[in-house]
Amino acid sequence: MESLRIAMVSDWFLPRVGGVEVSIHELARALGMRGHEVFVVTHSYTTTKSSHVLEDGDHYIVYRAPSPINVKDDVTLDPLAVARSVLFIKRNAFDLVHSHGISSTLSLMTSMVASGGIGVPSVLTNHSLISNDLPPGVRRLLKYGLKWPTVLTGVSRAASHDVEVISGRNSRLTPNCIDVNKWREAASSQKLEGDPAVIITSRLSRRKNPLEIARVAELVLRRLPRAVFYVIGDGVLSADLRKLIASRGLEGHVRLLGTRPRHEVAKMLSGADFFALTSYRESFGLAVLEAMALGLVPVVYRSPGVLDLVEDGQSGFVADDATSMTEAIANAYEDQALFRSASRASVERARLFDCQAVIDSYVLPVYREALNSCSQNDRRFLVYRLYRRLVGDPVRPGEWCSERKWRYHERAKEGLVPVIRRRA
Numbered sequence: 001m002e003s004l005r006i007a008m009v010s011d012w013f014l015p016r017v018g019g020v021e022v023s024i025h026e027l028a029r030a031l032g033m034r035g036h037e038v039f040v041v042t043h044s045y046t047t048t049k050s051s052h053v054l055e056d057g058d059h060y061i062v063y064r065a066p067s068p069i070n071v072k073d074d075v076t077l078d079p080l081a082v083a084r085s086v087l088f089i090k091r092n093a094f095d096l097v098h099s100h101g102i103s104s105t106l107s108l109m110t111s112m113v114a115s116g117g118i119g120v121p122s123v124l125t126n127h128s129l130i131s132n133d134l135p136p137g138v139r140r141l142l143k144y145g146l147k148w149p150t151v152l153t154g155v156s157r158a159a160s161h162d163v164e165v166i167s168g169r170n171s172r173l174t175p176n177c178i179d180v181n182k183w184r185e186a187a188s189s190q191k192l193e194g195d196p197a198v199i200i201t202s203r204l205s206r207r208k209n210p211l212e213i214a215r216v217a218e219l220v221l222r223r224l225p226r227a228v229f230y231v232i233g234d235g236v237l238s239a240d241l242r243k244l245i246a247s248r249g250l251e252g253h254v255r256l257l258g259t260r261p262r263h264e265v266a267k268m269l270s271g272a273d274f275f276a277l278t279s280y281r282e283s284f285g286l287a288v289l290e291a292m293a294l295g296l297v298p299v300v301y302r303s304p305g306v307l308d309l310v311e312d313g314q315s316g317f318v319a320d321d322a323t324s325m326t327e328a329i330a331n332a333y334e335d336q337a338l339f340r341s342a343s344r345a346s347v348e349r350a351r352l353f354d355c356q357a358v359i360d361s362y363v364l365p366v367y368r369e370a371l372n373s374c375s376q377n378d379r380r381f382l383v384y385r386l387y388r389r390l391v392g393d394p395v396r397p398g399e400w401c402s403e404r405k406w407r408y409h410e411r412a413k414e415g416l417v418p419v420i421r422r423r424a
Contacts (some may be wrong), residue, residue: 002154004367006038007089009110010100013042013062017259018203019286020127023155023176024100025058027363030179030355034060041088043067043081043106045074057310074169075105082109090118096120096367102130102142102163112148124149125174128283129165129304130162134242134325137267142166150370155284158304172366176284177358180293180351181297186263187270187294194228194253196273196333197297200382201265203289204235209301210324211237214244217254219326224333229254232265272295273339274329282306292316293350297342299328316342 008028012020028038036326038060044053044067053064065085067295069078076082089097097114099122099208111122124146134142146152146167153174154160158173191197198220205209210231217229231254233243239289245254260268269275275291279302282288285306288298292309298316310316317332319325332339351357 003035003037004095005039005093006031006042006367007039007094007097008060008099008100009041009085009107010041011104011106012075012101013040016045016074017283019176019177022178022262023127023284023286026178026355027178027359030177030359031363034359036251037042038061039092039094041065041085041110043070043078053204076104077105082106085110085142086113086118089114094120095119096370098367099124100127102126102146103128103140104245107144110224113143113154116148119148121373122148123151123174123366123370125151126152126154126159126171127284128162129158129399130166131280135329139166143168143191150373151366152203153366154304156308158307159283163256172362172369174362174366175353175358176286176289177353177355178286178289178293178350180354183266183290183293187268189266190271192228192230192268194230194273195382196224196329197228197230198269198274198276198329199230199232199269199272199291200276200278201232201269201290202277203209204231204237204241206237207281208235209237209278210241210278210388211244213276214248214250214254215278215322216325217245217250217276218248219322220329221250221253223326223330227253227329229276230268231256232258232260234259246325253296264293266290269296272296273333276301276325276329277301277303277306278325280302285309288316289350291348291352295331295341295343297346299332301325309349309353311345311349314342315345343419360414 004238008024010020010024012018014021024040028040040060044063044392055062060270065081067076067078068082070076096121097111101107101109113125114122115121129221130332143166149170149377152163152167153172154163154349155176158171160173163171165421202210214232220227240255243250269291275288275296277285277288280301280303280304283305288300288306288309292298300310300318302318304322310318312318316330319328332342
């Protein structure tokens, strides 16, 4: 595929910590290494007025629009932030917009306006599981918003299915990914204390069900009294988890480490034996993928998105509750042949989600589909399409987008459009 100028759009990006932020970074970096021009379009996280910011990333450039109106989870409600993002995309001749998160205002609105207003094809990726309890009004608004992006995708089969149910449209699969080799290079050979060492990396929020960690640890210690649990992450339930651990006398065996830099997380993960996940509602489980790439054996609750990653009994174990998770950890640790087999299989499974493999198998085919059908959603283009049909020269798929790209780049050469160029 020719080199594309791609805008990755979301409310959430580094230095904010989370799965969406890391997945955008990994995909943007991998596409940049392929020779594509990738810009991450996001907003500032401060409530004070600030100017537009351009930052150098790792094989990509970050554009931060000012956004003084941010609400829960750093979602912007500033219409000017959306307008600035769309204007940035229009002025800089982007070939395609890839928006991340249907609950991200910046992502959804930019995708809608790009496809439906300025003729830039857009891909909108769902990174979450949609609640069945959405109010009817919200569901109708979301359905309306989801009719505008050129292509809809989900990071797992479950996330993709949720989008199809809401929108009534087909949704493709574009899994999250990591650079497996680079991630493994950050590993450490130092073993963590504990026989076994069990690690959890998670935001300590209600959706992640972190209080279950104390219950699992208590049960595991009855069979494996030398086990140690390491919890990396922070959140609203951090204090509650600490109190629960103290009340059950688990302080010496469950260690809360707070948020750590990503390179430190890789080193700690590589020193553990098992990775545990106690969330029942994961849309993908990027933390599980990172652990599997380092050879940890994942033991996870039966969460829809994680089932795309973990093959029960082969590359890890799927549990229904604390008791079955305890059984899986204890049985695998006591049967070292089973443990080593699962560890090897988890690495091989993780390689299927290496960014270069995901780009070839999922991302670029979706981009091609969006580019070939991009003109179909632009309502202003209907009259011209009708005229071409009447004169016997129908518009070819993607023709207008290709001409638009040429027109903007020619105008940029003449200095009429301030197109930002890589490394300029």
